[in-house]
Amino acid sequence: MPNNDPTLQEGIADQLAHDAHYLGTDGDGATHYWSCYERTVxxxxxxxxxxxxxxxxxxxxxTDWLTHVETKRGPWDDHRVSTGGIATIIAGHSTTECV
Structure with missing residues (x-):
């Protein structure tokens, strides 16, 4: 009989907004996602x-959030923020605000 229980990753994904994008991993190892539409981290x-x-x-x-986290949890281990799509990431021009 198949197991229809969600995996851990699926359970986490279900709790994120549909537009949540990976921001990075903070100094304590927590992973952050940003929803521009929900204005929620x-x-x-x-x-x-x-x-x-x-x-x-x-x-x-x-930007306030990123600074706050760095102050409380230390430097970001991995930090990727871009709202301009893949072309912006490749060009190296990333922004931290919704456009």
Missing amino acids: YVVEDNEVDSWAFAETPLSTL
């Missing part, structure tokens, strides 16, 4: 997902 740590809607924080931009 999702943090995956120890197989748990926490979400931080900017409307509910004192932060107003993604």
Whole structure:
């Protein structure tokens, strides 16, 4: 009989917004995703997902979030932020805000 239980990755993906993009891995090993439409950051740590809607924080931009995380958790281990698509990434011009 087939097992229809979701995998851990599928369970995590179900908790992220449909447009969530990988931001990077912070100094403590948590993985961050950003939803431009939801204006929410999702943090995956120890197989748990926490979400931080900017409307509910004192932060107003993604740059504020990145700086806040670096201050609290140390330098980013892996940091990839771009809203301009693959061409922007290849050209090396990335932005941290929704356009």
